[in-house]
Amino acid sequence: MESSIQGKMIRELIAHFSSDLLIGKKIKNGDLRKKLVNVEPRWRCPEGFSWTEIQMKDFTMDWAGTGGK
């Protein structure tokens, strides 16, 4: 079974950007992925969910949920 039209389009879009001379290398080697961490806007938690940042000794954690279980 072939992939969907949407799937094929997104796959080709990714291939297009990842083969770009300017940013392709940074996509493939993870440089762009690393930078995203620092430039992303602050997370906006959807209504109905709670979101807490927990500080551990060496790292932080996100604790998300509806307070259910």
Place this chain on the structure above:
Amino acid sequence: MLQLHGGGYIAGMRNAYRTFGVVYSELGGNISVLTPDYRVAPEHPFPAALEDALAAFDWLLAQGYGEEDIILAGDSAGGGLVMSLCFLLRQRKRKLPCGIVAMSPWTDLTQSGDSYVINFERDPLFGKTKDSMIYNKDYIGDADPKNPYISPLFGKFHDFPPMLIQVGSYEMLLSDAVDVANKAKKAGVKVRLAVYEGMFHVFQMGLRMMPESKKAWHEVEEFLTILRRGEA
């Protein structure tokens, strides 16, 4: 749920995983989701990520959850890390979580699988070069890449909980998923391996944009329901 994010062990937490957390919570029937921003290389090579994953798991236990309440989920490096965490728990004679969801898991940091060759030209994210994240050695450092805590493919899967493993057929990491699934099945583990035709690395990021990602998340929902009912 304890979710371990992807990023090749060199990139930290990003908002996409906070969105994943919300989706997991909804699909799991309003479960809570813990996502550690574990330490990454090159500043923090192996075993830092694994140590942090264990610390996060222990944090859940300290909150009153039992191992049987905890599902591990991860994509890419996080998908391998959830398996490494299970090896570590088992080695310490501790109870394992009740299930694993692994999306495009990176389980072989020696790149020994067929798909590293077969899909070299067609993988849209990592293909056509060896200067990509999946060849990066920063996390391995001086350790042996065949160490199962680094490359779970080389571990033994006996006593593992049920696993749902999803992967795209165009991925260079296809073998990482297929080979682990086969090995775990042979060890008696209940494994559902789903290979999505024409899909790429962690295509589930497409959420509702693609039929394939919608189907994959629906499959996750079914798996979580089965785990919750204790029917696995």
